Amino acid sequence: MGWSSWNTFAHHIDEAVIRETADALVATGLRDLGYRYLNIDDHYQGGRDADGRITHHPERFPGGIRALADYVHERGLKFGLYSDAAERTCGGEVASYGNEDLDAQTFADWQIDYLKYDYCHAPEDRGAAVRRYTAMGRALRATGRDIVFNVCEWGGRQPWEWAAQAGAHMWRTTGDICDSWQGGSGVYEHGIEEIGFELQRGLERHAGPGRWNDPDMLVVGMRGRGNVAGSMGFAGCTDDEYRTHFALWCMLAAPLIIGADVRSLDDVSLEILSNDELIAVDQDGLGRQGRRVATRDGLEIWLKPLLFGDVAVGLFNRRDAEASATASWADLDITGQYVVRDLSTHKDLGVRGGSSASVDADLPPHGCAVFRLTPQGDAEAAVHRPG
Numbered sequence: 001m002g003w004s005s006w007n008t009f010a011h012h013i014d015e016a017v018i019r020e021t022a023d024a025l026v027a028t029g030l031r032d033l034g035y036r037y038l039n040i041d042d043h044y045q046g047g048r049d050a051d052g053r054i055t056h057h058p059e060r061f062p063g064g065i066r067a068l069a070d071y072v073h074e075r076g077l078k079f080g081l082y083s084d085a086a087e088r089t090c091g092g093e094v095a096s097y098g099n100e101d102l103d104a105q106t107f108a109d110w111q112i113d114y115l116k117y118d119y120c121h122a123p124e125d126r127g128a129a130v131r132r133y134t135a136m137g138r139a140l141r142a143t144g145r146d147i148v149f150n151v152c153e154w155g156g157r158q159p160w161e162w163a164a165q166a167g168a169h170m171w172r173t174t175g176d177i178c179d180s181w182q183g184g185s186g187v188y189e190h191g192i193e194e195i196g197f198e199l200q201r202g203l204e205r206h207a208g209p210g211r212w213n214d215p216d217m218l219v220v221g222m223r224g225r226g227n228v229a230g231s232m233g234f235a236g237c238t239d240d241e242y243r244t245h246f247a248l249w250c251m252l253a254a255p256l257i258i259g260a261d262v263r264s265l266d267d268v269s270l271e272i273l274s275n276d277e278l279i280a281v282d283q284d285g286l287g288r289q290g291r292r293v294a295t296r297d298g299l300e301i302w303l304k305p306l307l308f309g310d311v312a313v314g315l316f317n318r319r320d321a322e323a324s325a326t327a328s329w330a331d332l333d334i335t336g337q338y339v340v341r342d343l344s345t346h347k348d349l350g351v352r353g354g355s356s357a358s359v360d361a362d363l364p365p366h367g368c369a370v371f372r373l374t375p376q377g378d379a380e381a382a383v384h385r386p387g
């Protein structure tokens with residue numbers, strides 16, 4: 001969990017933005033909710049120095065990266081950077097192919113805790129990707145520093161099948177998200193609906209502790225401002241769409257990386273990102289990714305197994321009109337009695353069980369409700385049965 005500069009700022013970053021963002025993550029309480037990684041994406045780089053080491057951009061980051069990392073660490077946050085498995089990054093900056101060992105050591109000397117490693121300008125084939133990511137995975141490991149490694153090749157070479165072995169802890173599953181329910185026509189213009197409901201299907205079996213599918217960073221709170229929003233012609237999402245985006249990413253056990261400007265978040269967006277009961281579903285220690293278990297004319301029922309026999313149940317409305325959604329115990333493949341809590345409204349709904357038991361909600365267009373079910377007595381969920 002954390003924040004990344006990309007969705008809002010792209011190349012309009014500098015060290016003041018990063019320092020102010022570190023302060024804002026603390027002041028808003030987001031750090032204490034778990035958003036601990038402050039990740040600088042593309043465009044912090046200068047070039048290479050006489051010894052071949054990557055340098056910082058002289059105007060955007062005159063104080064250097066190490067000083068900035070110290071500032072971030074002093075505020076109880078972790079610090080992330082970005083590079084690419086070719087000679088240039090997606091934004092045309094200097095990148096790490098052929099210099100993996102040297103760059104990993106430079107990054108470790110700068111005290112980074114996270115590296116996102118992109119794939120622009122690199123060969124199409126899967127074999128090359130495996131080799132290039134393995135080279136950086138090994139180089140990071142050899143530094144001896146604890147660094148989260150994010151493989152970002154957008155899912156085209158099925159990274160869920162090989163990236164963990166290349167040293168990755170997470171891998172992007174799709175092209176880039178944009179601040180829109182529907183997205184646009186380009187490959188880097190995915191909307192929330194397509195990424196969350198369609199493009200993660202079947203990938204749940206590849207996720208687990210220390211190995212996560214990454215459906216890209218959050219757009220909650222962007223409100224049409226910044227790089228993957230207004231700059232690309234997208235006007236942003238409704239409050240209900242942002243709520244659904246957040247809840248769905250939590251059901252997906254996705255990395256929760258905020259992309260909005262946290263220095264100026266509106267109250268509703270801060271409240272959405274601060275839902276600690278949904279965060280607990282996302283971060284649950286069982287480490288299982290949720291999935292859709294039923295669909296009815298644009299209404300979807302999702303289930304995510306949690307520790308100690310609990311289950312999270314999501315009701316999602318993909319229709320453009322209001323709708324009532326219901327998930328019966330049969331839909332969820334559970335039996336017996338459960339204590340039910342509504343995680344969207346933070347209300348206990350009592351004990352439910354028996355053959356006609358269900359959870360239900362009236363949902364606005366593109367809205368959702370998420371419930372946590374805690375087993376009582378001999379309650380049982382099929383997803384928790386051995387074998």
Ligand code: GLA
Binds near residue numbers: 089
């Ligand atoms: C690619 C990635 C984005 C971002 C940019 C940076 O498009 O998918 O998330 O890192 O490159 O240039």
